[in-house]
Amino acid sequence: VIKMIGAEGVPDMDTAIDKKLRKADCYASFYLSEKEDGSNHLTKAQETPWRADTEYPIWNSMRRMKCKHDSKKKLFMVIELWDYDGMSKDDKVGISIIDITDLKRDTVITGDVKLFKNVKPMKVDGKEVPCKVSFMILSKNKFPTKKTIFLIRHGESKWNEAEHKLKKGGVIGGVSAMVGGKDHPLNHIGINQALSLNKRWKDTKEGKTIETKWGPEPTKEDIDLFGKAEIIYSSPLTRAFQTCLLSLYGHPTLTTMGVTLKRQLREVKNQFGFDTLGVALGEKITERVHSCLAEEVAEKKEELKELTPKIAKDLTEIKVDINDTATWWWDTGKNKMTDISSRLEDLFYGLALTPEENIICVGHSLFFRNLVRKFLGNKSELATSEFGKALKAHKLGNGACMMVKMDFESDDVKDWCITSAKLMFGSEIRLTRKDSQRLLEGVQREERRKSRLLSEKKMKEEVPEGEGKDSIE
Numbered sequence: 159v160i161k162m163i164g165a166e167g168v169p170d171m172d173t174a175i176d177k178k179l180r181k182a183d184c185y186a187s188f189y190l191s192e193k194e195d196g197s198n199h200l201t202k203a204q205e206t207p208w209r210a211d212t213e214y215p216i217w218n219s220m221r222r223m224k225c226k227h228d229s230k231k232k233l234f235m236v237i238e239l240w241d242y243d244g245m246s247k248d249d250k251v252g253i254s255i256i257d258i259t260d261l262k263r264d265t266v267i268t269g270d271v272k273l274f275k276n277v278k279p280m281k282v283d284g285k286e287v288p289c290k291v292s293f294m295i296l297s298k299n300k301f302p303t304k305k306t307i308f309l310i311r312h313g314e315s316k317w318n319e320a321e322h323k324l325k326k327g328g329v330i331g332g333v334s335a336m337v338g339g340k341d342h343p344l345n346h347i348g349i350n351q352a353l354s355l356n357k358r359w360k361d362t363k364e365g366k367t368i369e370t371k372w373g374p375e376p377t378k379e380d381i382d383l384f385g386k387a388e389i390i391y392s393s394p395l396t397r398a399f400q401t402c403l404l405s406l407y408g409h410p411t412l413t414t415m416g417v418t419l420k421r422q423l424r425e426v427k428n429q430f431g432f433d434t435l436g437v438a439l440g441e442k443i444t445e446r447v448h449s450c451l452a453e454e455v456a457e458k459k460e461e462l463k464e465l466t467p468k469i470a471k472d473l474t475e476i477k478v479d480i481n482d483t484a485t486w487w488w489d490t491g492k493n494k495m496t497d498i499s500s501r502l503e504d505l506f507y508g509l510a511l512t513p514e515e516n517i518i519c520v521g522h523s524l525f526f527r528n529l530v531r532k533f534l535g536n537k538s539e540l541a542t543s544e545f546g547k548a549l550k551a552h553k554l555g556n557g558a559c560m561m562v563k564m565d566f567e568s569d570d571v572k573d574w575c576i577t578s579a580k581l582m583f584g585s586e587i588r589l590t591r592k593d594s595q596r597l598l599e600g601v602q603r604e605e606r607r608k609s610r611l612l613s614e615k616k617m618k619e620e621v622p623e624g625e626g627k628d629s630i631e
Contacts (some may be wrong), residue, residue: 159296159511160223162186162206162237163266164216167287169273169280171241171249181211182251183242186291188235190225196236196255200225207422207504208242212485213280213287219504220511222299222569232259237291239271244491250274254291263297302515303567306383308582309529310355310405310520311554313348315397317433318556340435343396343450346458351557352404353464358583359384359559360408368584373545376580380561384582387411388514393423393521394436394483399447401557402520403473404465411518416477419443421487422505425522429492436488440480448474498528503571506533510566510574523553523588526560533564534576544600548587549579558585 171182185208190200201223209215227233235258239251254269261267271289273279280287316339344352362368362381370376390411392402399419406412427434438446455462455470489497509517530549540546554560563578581587 159299160188160204160221160235161294161296162188162204162217162219162221163292163294164214164218165239165271165289165291166214167271167280167289168213168215168239168251169278169289170213171251171277181213182215183208183210184212184215184251185209185240185242186217186237187240188221188237188293190223190227191234191236191255192228192231194232194234194255194257196234196253200227200233207500208240210486210490214485216482216485218482218508220507222507222511224569232257234258235267235269235293237269237271237293239289239291251277252289258295261295263295266292266294268292296511298513301511301513301566303510303565304515305509305564305566306380306516307509307562307564308384308387308516308518308559309526309554309562310401310518310559311523311526311556312393312395312397312401312520313344313351313404313557315342315348315433316345317342317397318348319345340432341396341437341446342433343447343454344400346454346461348397348401348556349404349451349454349462349465352401355405355557355559355583355585356407359405362583370581370584371586372548372581374578374580376561376582380580380582383516384518384559384561385410387516387518389415389512390417390518391420391423391520392417393425393525394419394421394443394487395424395434395522396443396447396450397433398423398425398520398522399443400451403447403476404469405520405557405559406518407469407473409518412476416479418479419481419483420505420508420519421482422501422508423519423521423525424488426498426524426528427489427491427493428524431492434488435490436486439486440484441478443480443483444478498525499532502529502532506564506566506571506574509564527553530562530576530579533562533574534579538575538577540576540579544603546579547600548589548593552593553588555586555588558587559583560585 165184165186168182168184170180186206187203189203191198192200204221204223206217206219209217235256237254241249241251243249252271252273254271256267256269268290271291273289279289358368363385388411390402390406392399402417425434451470455465534541534546534550559582561580561582562576565575565577568574
């Protein structure tokens with residue numbers, strides 16, 4: 159199992175007038191070889207996602223590489239750096255070939271990158287900066303193949319609030335709020351939705367029953383697994399990160415381990431999605447999260463009585479791993495379906511090739527809906543059920559939590575699948591009244607069909623042996 163960490167000193171590759179936009183949109187393509195020049199491929203080349211406009215791309219991408227290797231021969235890691243170009247053919251940046259035959263596992267390995275012809279090295283103060291790439295080979299290569307992932311959608315944001323105003327005819331207020339800002343934080347309603355989810359999972363942990371409106375009822379084991387989640391990931395967008403802290407306040411993992419930001423969990427960028435544009439990097443993201451929260455509390459004291467000064471203070475002490483958000487982590491252009499699919503696969507490689515069995519991910523409605531569509535498929539019993547169809551067609555509600563069971567048994571990401579899905583702690587899908595009625599009627603039809611089949615099966619089992627059609631006649 160390989161963890162492709164990142165690169166440094168990647169030279170400018172573009173010709174934009176803006177110096178910042180000249181920087182490479184770098185990704186790595188890598189494979190294993192038995193030849194020092196990398197001429198033979200023992201494995202299919204794997205690729206990281208590209209990172210926009212940076213000399214220091216961070217990928218932290220996990221991949222499994224299987225091959226038949228003659229132990230008497232040396233083994234080389236071949237890493238090619240490329241500059242992504244959405245309008246034309248991608249450009250080669252350079253190549254690094256590292257002998258990994260006797261290298262230690264679980265340690266960072268750094269290799270020099272030989273730049274391709276006509277690629278000029280990066281310079282700082284007139285001095286050339288060497289281009290390098292780093293990765294790690296994990297000693298552990300077997301991980302749990304059955305995992306439970308809890309998906310939490312953020313509470314209502316100021317962007318969502320503006321959308322509601324537009325729908326109700328408040329054109330001026332709605333448009334100005336949507337166009338006039340980026341990375342919108344939670345409003346007071348969204349903060350209370352996150353606090354409500356926090357209360358509900360704690361209540362169920364204590365034995366209180368909360369009715370599930372749609373889909374299968376969560377079991378006690380499902381509820382226990384939520385409390386036992388070993389790691390928590392969050393989108394770096396403010397509304398999701400705030401929801402993560404508020405909804406999981408008091409969770410043992412958040413308290414002891416903290417939260418890891420994961421750029422793959424950011425929202426899907428559409429044509430006019432200003433709310434998907436970030437404004438902060440690295441540790442500044444956390445500062446923004448708390449300052450926006452404090453501003454909303456100061457403005458809406460009466461509505462936010464549940465968010466006590468103690469909770470607000472405790473949240474500032476939560477450990478935050480900035481992970482891959484130190485460089486530009488958001489998208490400026492509309493996401494293509496191939497972009498979304500690639501991001502989902504990169505995220506799930508990272509979840510599959512780790513020891514944690516129970517994971518919490520806090521993110522966004524469109525990204526989660528695409529996740530369900532990609533990994534639920536169309537043929538399973540869940541996919542063809544009314545509940546499964548609703549999950550693929552509609553968004554999770556604000557502040558909702560859904561549990562999905564994943565099967566990572568195959569080495570091929572195309573075979574990975576959701577085997578079970580449940581709405582947790584009274585969470586709901588975002589439905590219109592008409593859609594809600596249609597789903598209810600569909601679920602009732604399925605229950606009647608299952609009841610009929612069960613009854614017929616029971617009748618057949620009760621018929622004594624030898625009492626067939628002939629004996630009755």
